[in-house]
Amino acid sequence: MNSPISKIGLDGRDFYVKRDDLIDPYLAGNKYRKLYTLLNTPSNRLKTIISYGGTQSNAMLAIAAMCQKKSWEFIYYTKPISKAIQNENSGNFFHSKRLGMLHVEIEHEYYRDFIASLRLNLDEETFIIDQGGAVEEARCGLEVLAHEIRESGLHVNSLATPSGTGTTALFLALCLPEYNIYTTPCVGDVEYLRSQMRALCELPTNLIILEPKRKYHFAKPHVELLHVWQKLLTTKIEFDLIYAPSMWMALLEQTKEDILYIHSGGVSGNESMLERYKQKGLI
Structure with a gap:
């Protein structure tokens, strides 16, 4: 069964969210x-x-x-x-x-x-x-996702998904050449991300990497990322605390059009991340 699409409002803008987080408690999101x-x-x-x-x-x-x-x-x-x-x-x-x-x-x-x-x-x-x-075999599952997006009938021309190795964003861009695919590096910088993706294949022109205005140490508590995550909670959808805030921050700062965000799952890790925020006195 296809994962559903939700519409949310954030900072005066409308966004759409492909709810891959609902597929399975552990096998969800881009990992599925x-x-x-x-x-x-x-x-x-x-x-x-x-x-x-x-x-x-x-x-x-x-x-x-x-x-x-x-x-x-x-x-x-x-x-x-x-x-x-x-x-x-x-x-x-x-x-x-x-x-x-x-x-x-x-x-x-x-x-x-x-x-x-x-x-x-x-x-x-x-x-x-x-x-x-980050394996070539990942392409097949992303072709299924691409088919679901085309079949949804949603009239948007841009998609977004955060990147670790960049595998999801890369294969989505290859499978959906008619869409702009936004991503941002959450591990390392833009050049590191490009090198990770080029190890799989050449980067397509519709893949757009948004460079963060500030570099955040991966998987470490940062108050700015926490604030973005807390703002996202007002949409009634829980996102992960490690990847999602960086991507949403880049989208809000650097884009203007209607965008379909591909929910990457990963919310099972929020429990331990929130504990780290508490230990740092940020909550």
Whole structure:
């Protein structure tokens, strides 16, 4: 079933929101789209899924949920993490472990080389998902999303989605050449984002990267981002606290036309992020 589209008002403007956050509590948003091919892969074709990245990753949680549904082993590699994170009883890392994820820490000095070696001597029943779900297989799920957008009959010419690796924005732009696709970097700067996307293919001309007016350290509490998130709550839709505020800030500051925002999901991580804001005395 197609995810619905909601209309919201924000700062005197109308926006539309593609409610991919409603697809599934854990397998929602752009991670559902990126994992679409694997979700439709017969369970007996694979045994193990391997991925890597940070402990606040929405992709990590979505992969854990998928692997539980498929009865696949899920191994997730990170750099060493603190005892506080290990002992958290909320947030993406906690829920991923509850879903059966096997977490393995790799020392900082060995991490890059270890990740680079993961594909050596892989067997046919093991599949690697790069950080953030940045794999060519993600294109299929985004083609489904593109079809839903075209079939919606919504008369807008611009879409928006925030970027980590940029996979969602890139494949949406390729699948929907008649639309402007806005995105903004939430991890690293504009050049980092372009390099991540160019590792998959050349950037299409309808992909528009909005450069933030200020750089915010990824996944760290910032009062400006909190204020944007709190403003978004007045629309009666909950957005994630890590990616969405940066994208909405850029849209409000740098665009004027009607826009369909693709909800990326990720709201399961808000519980632990709000706790960090409280610890910083920002709430």
